[in-house]
Amino acid sequence: MRHAWLLGLLVLASCARLPPRPDLPDVVAMPPATQGGIAERVQPREAKHPGQSGFRLVSTGTEAYALRAYSAQAATQTLDVQTYIWHADLTGKLLASRALAAADRGVRVRILVDDLDARAKNDGFAALDVHPMIEVRLYNSLVSREGGAGKALEFGLGFKRLNHRMHNKSWIADNRIALVGGRNLGDEYFDAHDGTNFVDLDLLMAGPVVAEVSANFDRFWNSESNRRIKRLETQEYTDAELQELRGVLAQAEDELRRSRYAQVLREDPRVQDLVSGDTTFHWTGEWRFVSDDPMKLTLPEDQRSAVLDALRPALASARREVALISPYFVPGQRGSEQLVAMQASGVQVRILTNSLAATDVAAVHGGYARYRPALLQGGVRLWELKPAGNEASAFSLGGSSGSSLHTKAAIVDDTQVFVGSYNIDPRSTSLNTEQGVLATHPALAAELRAIFERELQGARSWKVTLENGQLRWNDGSQTLDGEPGAGKRQRVLAWLMKVLPVESQL
Numbered sequence: 001m002r003h004a005w006l007l008g009l010l011v012l013a014s015c016a017r018l019p020p021r022p023d024l025p026d027v028v029a030m031p032p033a034t035q036g037g038i039a040e041r042v043q044p045r046e047a048k049h050p051g052q053s054g055f056r057l058v059s060t061g062t063e064a065y066a067l068r069a070y071s072a073q074a075a076t077q078t079l080d081v082q083t084y085i086w087h088a089d090l091t092g093k094l095l096a097s098r099a100l101a102a103a104d105r106g107v108r109v110r111i112l113v114d115d116l117d118a119r120a121k122n123d124g125f126a127a128l129d130v131h132p133m134i135e136v137r138l139y140n141s142l143v144s145r146e147g148g149a150g151k152a153l154e155f156g157l158g159f160k161r162l163n164h165r166m167h168n169k170s171w172i173a174d175n176r177i178a179l180v181g182g183r184n185l186g187d188e189y190f191d192a193h194d195g196t197n198f199v200d201l202d203l204l205m206a207g208p209v210v211a212e213v214s215a216n217f218d219r220f221w222n223s224e225s226n227r228r229i230k231r232l233e234t235q236e237y238t239d240a241e242l243q244e245l246r247g248v249l250a251q252a253e254d255e256l257r258r259s260r261y262a263q264v265l266r267e268d269p270r271v272q273d274l275v276s277g278d279t280t281f282h283w284t285g286e287w288r289f290v291s292d293d294p295m296k297l298t299l300p301e302d303q304r305s306a307v308l309d310a311l312r313p314a315l316a317s318a319r320r321e322v323a324l325i326s327p328y329f330v331p332g333q334r335g336s337e338q339l340v341a342m343q344a345s346g347v348q349v350r351i352l353t354n355s356l357a358a359t360d361v362a363a364v365h366g367g368y369a370r371y372r373p374a375l376l377q378g379g380v381r382l383w384e385l386k387p388a389g390n391e392a393s394a395f396s397l398g399g400s401s402g403s404s405l406h407t408k409a410a411i412v413d414d415t416q417v418f419v420g421s422y423n424i425d426p427r428s429t430s431l432n433t434e435q436g437v438l439a440t441h442p443a444l445a446a447e448l449r450a451i452f453e454r455e456l457q458g459a460r461s462w463k464v465t466l467e468n469g470q471l472r473w474n475d476g477s478q479t480l481d482g483e484p485g486a487g488k489r490q491r492v493l494a495w496l497m498k499v500l501p502v503e504s505q506l
Helices: 002-015 037-048 061-074 090-104 115-128 148-157 208-221 239-258 260-267 269-276 306-316 332-344 362-369 372-377 426-431 442-455 488-499
Strands: 053-058 078-083 108-114 134-139 170-173 177-181 196-199 202-206 226-228 282-284 287-291 321-325 348-354 381-385 402-405 409-412 416-420 435-440 461-467 470-474
Touching (some): 037 202, 053 208, 053 435, 053 442, 061 090, 061 170, 061 177, 061 202, 061 269, 078 090, 090 115, 090 134, 108 208, 115 134, 115 239, 170 208, 177 208, 177 435, 202 208, 202 435, 239 260, 260 269, 282 435, 287 306, 306 409, 321 442, 332 348, 332 372, 348 402, 348 442, 362 488, 372 381, 372 461, 381 402, 409 442, 416 442
Parallel strands (some): 078 108, 108 134, 196 402, 348 381
Antiparallel strands (some): 053 202, 053 282, 078 170, 170 177, 177 202, 321 409, 381 461, 409 416, 416 435, 461 470
């Protein structure tokens, strides 16, 4: 009986083991397009700023969606998409529809998605991959393609590998423009959700920086870390499945026409500026794009975070102020001490993160809470976003019942900004792959500062203070002495994560 049990366990283990990756030819980005709508808009601007890159903050979800939809429609040569999450909701389907339409026009489309999320939309991605101009690859793939039991078994037997995910987000059209930042693809990232929408941020970029983003996409695309979706399938997907998908995506187009979101897009002045070609960039020669290695988990732990290695000297260069925005903020002992030392040196340190009521991961808040008193005692200033504190955007769906911070950004003095996918927490540092952009431009810093200051207002956030050893939350109209708005379940989970030795996973 014991031998039979062991044999069964071995069989299960072999079924959960990822097969060897078949050889795939390296595929690299094409040269930037010289024709088409994107090239016609970008090339004259690049010519006026030789050697420089252009940056535009994209702070509204509607503009973020419209930029992706427009660039997919306008692309004539290539569309490369890298994302952690791609939801099968209205905006997710619409962007898939735009990518499919681009492929129908002869545009080469490459889609790289983390498989932790993609597995749930396996049929849709596999159907897209049938198109001769579309290839879908999955980062850190699971063997089983459906069902909770298979997923649980794989995580049980291969947790170390599967705990490492790709958190990068890039959208590159015609190798002329790129969007990089914190947004995944789905309604709550584009102000299209009727519940909670994320407060998020992208950088739209043009110029030489796009080539670096594109080269990094190639590095991930050709890495051993991913596999083509059709190589994982036991079922053969054909034109029949692709045609079925076309029907689903056509329904999404009809849904958009009937939805309030279509009206929102028409009324948003930033979207109308985009349609008319009036998109302002800030041009600078001082910038740096940085990304972790796709095989990050194979590196020594102190060498895994290329993003943190780039951020540290930028923060250390501050002379007056550092402002940090991180939805998940678990600085650790070393990070907390560095922030307090910075404050003691005369640099004002201000931090915005989620309140317990606003966060979508209460466990991470528990890790943050451990360091909150010491930071406040050291003079660091903390604000926590309210769950419904963000006044409904005039250009959101209007029915939002709350908001959650998803922006990952920093401002150093009055000149330097960082925007990316990197949270200040152990998971972003040691486990997930991340990326971001550092750029120096006073106007860019001023725009990000205005966004930051707006989110600190009492209507949107609580200011957290320490009075006689007791935490207080104040929004200018009332002061509370407990985690405001948080339910009992959230409080218990946050407390457990605060006392349990699980910080490395947060």
